[in-house]
Amino acid sequence: MQLCYNCGNEFPEENITREHIPAQNLFVGYGNEYKVNRLVVPACFDCNNQYSQIDQEIRDAIGVMNNHNDDQIELTRKSIKSIMRQKNWADRLHFSDGKVLSVNFSYDDLKKLHIKNFKGVFYAKYKRPLPKDFEVEIIAEGDEENEKLMGIGKLFYDYVVQNDEFLISGHEDIFMYNIKTMNPTDSEYVIDNGDVENSLCVIGVFVYHKNLCSIVIASKKEFLDRIRQKKR
Numbered sequence: 191m192q193l194c195y196n197c198g199n200e201f202p203e204e205n206i207t208r209e210h211i212p213a214q215n216l217f218v219g220y221g222n223e224y225k226v227n228r229l230v231v232p233a234c235f236d237c238n239n240q241y242s243q244i245d246q247e248i249r250d251a252i253g254v255m256n257n258h259n260d261d262q263i264e265l266t267r268k269s270i271k272s273i274m275r276q277k278n279w280a281d282r283l284h285f286s287d288g289k290v291l292s293v294n295f296s297y298d299d300l301k302k303l304h305i306k307n308f309k310g311v312f313y314a315k316y317k318r319p320l321p322k323d324f325e326v327e328i329i330a331e332g333d334e335e336n337e338k339l340m341g342i343g344k345l346f347y348d349y350v351v352q353n354d355e356f357l358i359s360g361h362e363d364i365f366m367y368n369i370k371t372m373n374p375t376d377s378e379y380v381i382d383n384g385d386v387e388n389s390l391c392v393i394g395v396f397v398y399h400k401n402l403c404s405i406v407i408a409s410k411k412e413f414l415d416r417i418r419q420k421k422r
């Protein structure tokens with residue numbers, strides 16, 4: 191039997207599908223040299239399928255944030271096509287002086303994809319799915335330059351990637367990440383000892399295309415409720 195990285199359920203080996211973390215659409219227009227040692231995790235059919243409707247959301251967000259980066263031309267083209275294909279596309283655009291100023295994204299869909307990537311990275315590192323009594327929450331998300339530095343997000347960011355300890359799936363231009371546990375000690379310090387069950391929380395930091403950053407945290411409910419209160 192196999193365990194699914196996402197739902198954590200067992201399924202028979204012959205039904206295995208493989209999920210790339212991050213989604214393959216983030217590599218559109220990039221050569222094979224960008225697809226080195228990508229993270230791949232085992233997924234059940236249902237989980238693999240359930241993201242196919244929203245998988246384009248992170249790609250589209252990155253595509254429209256493209257700031258004259260030639261490597262991203264193909265990706266931006268696909269993003270714009272994908273956004274225009276949706277029924278409500280005109281409602282998502284904000285105009286100023288006749289120019290498109292910004293595009294709305296479904297926060298819920300982006301959030302689901304960040305959580306999916308968190309679970310994928312978790313599986314790849316700890317060789318098992320996230321325990322079922324853990325809940326997942328996004329701490330900070332948005333433009334890498336600004337929002338990661340906000341409040342509690344910065345504390346977590348610095349803990350996970352102190353000295354720029356990033357790992358890479360594919361290429362650093364596509365997806366940089368790290369994930370750590372935060373475990374209490376006898377002193378005032380917390381440490382990353384990999385003991386998920388006895389951790390305060392598990393934190394993941396993801397940087398997509400050196401542009402979009404998200405900080406994702408998983409823990410048992412009580413700790414997460416305290417964080418949610420601080421976010422307000």
Ligand SMILES: [Zn+2]
Nearest residue numbers: 194197234237
């Ligand atoms: Zn599953």
